[in-house]
Amino acid sequence: MTRPGPLLTVRGLSVRFLMPGGRRIAAVTDARFEVASGECLALIGESGCGKSVLASALLGLLPANTETAGSARLGDLDLLTAGERTLARTVRGRRIGLIPQSPAAHLTPLRTVRSQLEETLAELTGVRGRAALREAAERAAQRAAFPPDHLDRHPHQLSGGLAQRAATALALAGDPPLLLADEPTTGLDRPLVERTVDELRRHIEADRDRALLMITHDLAAAERIADRVAVMYAGRIVELADAAAFFGTPGPRHPYSRGLLDALPDRAFTPIPGLPPELGDLPAGCAFAPRCPRADTSCTELPPLAGSVACHHPVRPPVPAATPENARA
Amino acid sequence: MLELRSVTAGYDRRAPVVREASLTLAPGQALGLLGPSGCGKSTLARVAALLHRPDAGTLLLDGTPVRRWRHRAPREQRTAFGVVFQQPRLAADPRLRLADLIAEPLRATGRRDQIPGRVTELAEATGLTPDLLTRRPHEVSDGQLQRACLARALVLRPRILVCDEMTAMLDASTTAALVAAVERYRRETGAALLAVGHDRTLLDRWCDRTLHWHEVARSRADAPT
Numbered sequence: 001m002t003r004p005g006p007l008l009t010v011r012g013l014s015v016r017f018l019m020p021g022g023r024r025i026a027a028v029t030d031a032r033f034e035v036a037s038g039e040c041l042a043l044i045g046e047s048g049c050g051k052s053v054l055a056s057a058l059l060g061l062l063p064a065n066t067e068t069a070g071s072a073r074l075g076d077l078d079l080l081t082a083g084e085r086t087l088a089r090t091v092r093g094r095r096i097g098l099i100p101q102s103p104a105a106h107l108t109p110l111r112t113v114r115s116q117l118e119e120t121l122a123e124l125t126g127v128r129g130r131a132a133l134r135e136a137a138e139r140a141a142q143r144a145a146f147p148p149d150h151l152d153r154h155p156h157q158l159s160g161g162l163a164q165r166a167a168t169a170l171a172l173a174g175d176p177p178l179l180l181a182d183e184p185t186t187g188l189d190r191p192l193v194e195r196t197v198d199e200l201r202r203h204i205e206a207d208r209d210r211a212l213l214m215i216t217h218d219l220a221a222a223e224r225i226a227d228r229v230a231v232m233y234a235g236r237i238v239e240l241a242d243a244a245a246f247f248g249t250p251g252p253r254h255p256y257s258r259g260l261l262d263a264l265p266d267r268a269f270t271p272i273p274g275l276p277p278e279l280g281d282l283p284a285g286c287a288f289a290p291r292c293p294r295a296d297t298s299c300t301e302l303p304p305l306a307g308s309v310a311c312h313h314p315v316r317p318p319v320p321a322a323t324p325e326n327a328r329a
Numbered sequence: 330m331l332e333l334r335s336v337t338a339g340y341d342r343r344a345p346v347v348r349e350a351s352l353t354l355a356p357g358q359a360l361g362l363l364g365p366s367g368c369g370k371s372t373l374a375r376v377a378a379l380l381h382r383p384d385a386g387t388l389l390l391d392g393t394p395v396r397r398w399r400h401r402a403p404r405e406q407r408t409a410f411g412v413v414f415q416q417p418r419l420a421a422d423p424r425l426r427l428a429d430l431i432a433e434p435l436r437a438t439g440r441r442d443q444i445p446g447r448v449t450e451l452a453e454a455t456g457l458t459p460d461l462l463t464r465r466p467h468e469v470s471d472g473q474l475q476r477a478c479l480a481r482a483l484v485l486r487p488r489i490l491v492c493d494e495m496t497a498m499l500d501a502s503t504t505a506a507l508v509a510a511v512e513r514y515r516r517e518t519g520a521a522l523l524a525v526g527h528d529r530t531l532l533d534r535w536c537d538r539t540l541h542w543h544e545v546a547r548s549r550a551d552a553p554t
Contacts, residue, residue, distance in 0.1 A: 047503075189527035265505075271504075272502045
């Protein structure tokens with residue numbers, strides 16, 4: 001079987017917010033990654049590093065005061081240059097399903113889950129007729145493990161876990177090949193986090209033409225679900241790695257990734273010293289250098305993402321097989 | 330020493346959220362309280378910090394029964410506690426600069442003269458840089474705001490710290506930094522800690538002892554209907 005090319009190819013993606021007084025916030029700079037069918041890529045990093053802005057850029061949901069550069073190709077379509085009409089009619093819900101951060105806020109509070117699901121299905125799949133829609137909504141609910149006897153409930157009557165499943169059912173309604181989950185587990189307790197990511201994983205395994213891009217600061221959730229990991233710091237992707245190698249042995253190569261894992265309570269539980277830099281006032285060189293134990297004079301120059309890591313002093317020498325292009329081959 | 334004996338509390342007397350909960354926090358002890366979302370652990374944390382009057386049961390602070398809650402509690406009891414909540418955005422007055430947010434308890438208790446010294450000390454202890462202190466909450470990240478909320482909780486040098494899901498919204502590095510700041514404070518002052526959360530790995534690493542909710546309170550399922 002030949003493997004299809006990547007579903008999503010992002011090249012040189014940058015996002016700038018133009019602020020009053022001519023200030024520019026560099027939220028995302030020169031992001032480059034792919035997501036292949038059948039895989040889950042977890043985009044991880046501290047809050048405020050630009051991960052959610054990247055997700056909004058892919059969906060064309062950035063506010064008016066932004067400038068974007070680069071490309072994000074989904075098949076033959078560049079998401080960054082596509083117009084609002086194209087995005088609204090052919091992309092959102094149909095080619096990319098969004099699983100939002102707080103599902104309870106994403107659902108319409110005044111309407112039952114059933115009514116929202118039926119409306120979405122009618123819009124995205126062209127199913128017509130009351131009985132057919134009802135049946136389609138029940139099938140869609142079942143696919144996301146949402147109990148059919150809760151379909152007539154309003155969002156406030158659902159627990160956090162069920163609201164998450166309702167949002168997932170909506171995201172899957174149009175059968176989109178790419179699922180984009182933005183912090184899907186924030187505020188859920190640990191057993192529910194595990195169940196939620198296992199269910200997301202199941203949607204990728206059940207249909208190998210589907211892919212998942214999950215944005216999260218929860219490293220345990222990323223470890224549980226991801227095939228590959230992209231680490232973001234101060235708006236840049238600083239490391240791309242195979243998840244098993246990243247979380248297990250030999251471990252991450254970028255000192256920042258290493259610091260993040262060492263902060264986990266089941267590891268060293270030591271914080272990275274200092275704070276992330278302001279995105280409006282980034283240093284010219286490596287943005288992590290002021291917090292980095294390995295920094296020296298060469299770090300005043302910006303390290304390119306060479307192979308799989310953007311660092312002048314990565315923790316291990318490069319392994320030839322670990323470049324992003326062939327890591328999944 | 331803080332003792333909760335058979336505390337029943339909630340927002341509707343007919344359907345209490347916490348039933349007959351008991352726990353003891355010894356001086357200097359770090360106690361973790363673990364339970365799933367919605368079990369009532371945050372309500373119990375509020376009772377323990379004198380922020381919510383229970384429907385029944387007793388609370389003893391260093392052997393003295395607590396009779397009044399919230400702003401009616403005597404100042405020396407109220408200021409024995411420092412509290413950090415889960416969501417810093419909901420716990421911070423959006424109009425205050427971070428320096429004023431941290432200094433608020435000093436102002437409220439007539440200790441203005443201590444403000445410059447304490448704010449500088451605590452900013453350093455919680456890892457806040459001086460440029461952040463002049464910003465308002467909407468100009469900082471969740472992690473930075475939570476650092477300020479922890480500094481505020483420590484400013485009156487409480488004997489007991491109550492951290493209710495303090496790190497649930499935060500990334501791993503900020504979590505480790507805040508826990509380290511709490512532990513440094515406890516080493517210096519011998520303060521006790523009640524840390525409420527749902528992450529067993531975190532609480533086991535942080536606390537001397539971790540109790541599960543069902544060891545502390547009756548579950549709602551056992552309640553007579």
